[in-house]
Amino acid sequence: xxTVSQRPTSAYIHIPFxxxxxxxxxxxxxxxxxxPVDDYITALLAExxxxxxxxxxxxxxxxxxxxxxxxxxxxxxxxxxxxxxxxSALEEFTVEANPGDLSDDKIAVLKAHHVNRVxxxxxxxxDKLLKKIGxxxxxxxxxxxxxxxxxxxxxxxxxxLIYALPTQTLADVKKxxxxxxxxxxxxxxxxxxxxxxxxxxxxxxxxxxxxxxSEDSDFEMYTYxxxxxxxxxxxxxxxxxxxxxxxxxxxxLMYWDNAEYYGFGAGASGYVDGIRYKNHVPIHHYIKHLDKxxxxxxxxxxxxxxxxxxxxxxxxxxxxxAAFTEKFGQDFETIYGxxxxxxxxxxxxxxxxxxxxxxxxxxxxxxxxxxxxxxDDER
Numbered sequence: 149x150x151t152v153s154q155r156p157t158s159a160y161i162h163i164p165f166x167x168x169x170x171x172x173x174x175x176x177x178x179x180x181x182x183x184p185v186d187d188y189i190t191a192l193l194a195e196x197x198x199x200x201x202x203x204x205x206x207x208x209x210x211x212x213x214x215x216x217x218x219x220x221x222x223x224x225x226x227x228x229x230x231x232x233x234x235x236s237a238l239e240e241f242t243v244e245a246n247p248g249d250l251s252d253d254k255i256a257v258l259k260a261h262h263v264n265r266v267x268x269x270x271x272x273x274x275d276k277l278l279k280k281i282g283x284x285x286x287x288x289x290x291x292x293x294x295x296x297x298x299x300x301x302x303x304x305x306x307x308x309l310i311y312a313l314p315t316q317t318l319a320d321v322k323k324x325x326x327x328x329x330x331x332x333x334x335x336x337x338x339x340x341x342x343x344x345x346x347x348x349x350x351x352x353x354x355x356x357x358x359x360x361x362s363e364d365s366d367f368e369m370y371t372y373x374x375x376x377x378x379x380x381x382x383x384x385x386x387x388x389x390x391x392x393x394x395x396x397x398x399x400x401l402m403y404w405d406n407a408e409y410y411g412f413g414a415g416a417s418g419y420v421d422g423i424r425y426k427n428h429v430p431i432h433h434y435i436k437h438l439d440k441x442x443x444x445x446x447x448x449x450x451x452x453x454x455x456x457x458x459x460x461x462x463x464x465x466x467x468x469x470a471a472f473t474e475k476f477g478q479d480f481e482t483i484y485g486x487x488x489x490x491x492x493x494x495x496x497x498x499x500x501x502x503x504x505x506x507x508x509x510x511x512x513x514x515x516x517x518x519x520x521x522x523x524d525d526e527r
Contacts, residue, residue: 157205162413164212177212193228206399215249226261240398248285265304306335334395466505
């Protein structure tokens, strides 16, 4: 058995309930009405307590929408999670929130249970676009929530923004960025719209009824946002994330550092003892199964090395070559030297004495860079 110091120090906890279903979302989620929410919380806390965790540095509660829970349900969840933890070790405790769901009493519950980081699913400040993507909140809800969170003592507030939305123009993006900068938030996560199977937007796309910006427009929007945020003092520390100094997401950096972590809840994924696992979904299956894990996979050395690169190269600092060699007992230069040289010739990668990392162009074409590191079986 691993000692406490060797066990994961991060946990992801999944709340699959939503008060509305966004047109682009393919996460494990359901509309909350008539769902067995209390039974789900009971099962989730039982899974969490069975792991016998006493020390965590980061907790991330995502969804779905955690704030779709009522204040008493949220209180029960957070109380159950924190009751046996050494709270002096807990550095970052994030809860995702929907601006339309985050009431005063829920903010009070978050504050009472050591949550110190709130992630708001804003997506855009354009009310017309919000309706087009299936969001129920307005820009004013966002402003009101941020004001109330700050009044309650929350300093570490992050928002998600999505660009390249249907009918969105560069002018729309410029307005979103200008609004974001007036809020003076410490962190923002930025995503281009991705069409996923089993979503309303994918169905519209297949019927030819989704008016999306061109690929050139997508790149133009991305580069504009990067330029404006960097000029405003945000560090573009990961492909999709921008933070002011000291406000980088510790939990997400754990993923990109390819560290192990617990995953709890329906559809949640975890990585413990070299095994990647995924929990049962849908909700009723998760509740009834004593063993919550339905998929368990032990990665080969080749897969472990590829993951190290895919995740690490997302970071601005990239991958430390000496650390890679020490971790896997495989010389980085021998295995990947030719790949790196080719990507450098395309101006997608760069390196210094210690690290290999993506250029600005590489970040724009991240998937092309990642695919270059997929090794043939015989290599």
